[in-house]
Amino acid sequence: MTATGAEQHATGPTARAWLWWGRRRSAVLDVGLAAASALECAAEGVGFAEQAGLPVPFGVLFGLAVGSVLVLRRRWPIAVVLVSVATTPAEMGYLMALVGLYTLAASEVPRRIMATLAGMSLAATFIVTFVRVRQDVQAADYGAWYEPVTAVFLSLGLTAPPVLLGLYIGARRRLMESLRERADSLEQELSLLADRAEQRAQWARQEERTRIAREMHDVVAHRVSLMVVHAAALQAVALKDPQKAVKNAALVGDMGRQALTELREMLGVLRESGAAQVPRVKPVPLAAVGAAAAAAAAAAGDGPCLADIEALVGQSRQAGMVVEFSVQGEARGYAPEVEQTAYRVVQEALTNVHKHAAGAKVRVRLAHREAEVAMQVENGAPDAAGTAAPVLPSGGNGLVGMRERVTALGGVFVSGATDAGGFRVSAVLPDGARAA
Known part of the structure; x- marks a missing residue:
């Protein structure tokens, strides 16, 4: 053998x-x-x-x-x-x-x-x-039966035991080989699963870092942009109109405090939910991981909602921007991540106007439809006064962040220049229940 x-x-x-x-x-x-x-x-x-x-x-x-x-x-x-x-x-x-x-x-x-x-x-x-x-x-004289019966017993005693023992040992050996092969196969599968789990954990960590960067950008960039605009206005009117300078200084302080408050809230959410979300790795697409992270962040803290868009528009008006705000349809409640994403899209679009089209007129539209909510921010071409506005730094990640937020929830995002020389940002988000 x-x-x-x-x-x-x-x-x-x-x-x-x-x-x-x-x-x-x-x-x-x-x-x-x-x-x-x-x-x-x-x-x-x-x-x-x-x-x-x-x-x-x-x-x-x-x-x-x-x-x-x-x-x-x-x-x-x-x-x-x-x-x-x-x-x-x-x-x-x-x-x-x-x-x-x-x-x-x-x-x-x-x-x-x-x-x-x-x-x-x-x-x-x-x-x-x-x-x-x-x-x-x-x-x-033992009888005619004695010889055949004795021969049968002796022949069976010499033949049956080794055959039965061999069958048992052979079956046991094959079973052990099968168990050994199965153990080797399981070990290989476990090693492969461990490698895949490590890859998914790395993807999840990368997605978490992207989400943190996006949140930092959304929370800080808008407030700081408005603070820079008001600081420039304060410098221009400090000697000519002291009362207006005092008013602008108060606005700068209020915006700074609001930025710090939102930053603390965001960091608190990351400390509470980030550690629990990153290890929970599942074999899902990265867009779904981003949607789940956004949903957890929205549900864990008191994030912005659609009702806060009007106050957001008011802050831009206080900075000297001409903004037209209109709402179509009957307002209703949406999932927290949907409302937060809609707010961030409008916020980032207004921030881009402050950075790149100072002095341009802006039109903000919000539409409540049957199973979705749509928003659009469109600005005209900057006027001559806009050229004197302070130059604000830009990382080039605003539109990318908005697109990631919207597509992660199953929505549609479109942005581009208009024929009049301005820029338009449009987004459509499905209702939270239907998106889930």
């Missing part, structure tokens, strides 16, 4: 040095069994030579040769069993027959061949045993 795949894997290159044996212990065992079988057959060969009228040395040498065949039991178990069956009439090779039948039953030989050889061995043992018992009891 050849070495199994598990044995070859365990022994490695040493299997070639030991021929068909996978381990040194197996080779030593087979050589020892072959030596014991050769000695047994040599002793039994003396009686065989005397009965056949042959020289005793011939019988001894014949027994040694027959018994040594057992060393091949792992390589050619069928040949060992056939030799034992052929030598059964000579009443030698009992050890070889027992070990050969066991090895044959435990090997990967087809069951049909194994059953045929086991039947041949049983028949040969029965015939020889029947003849021997009949010769021994010729002088006694």
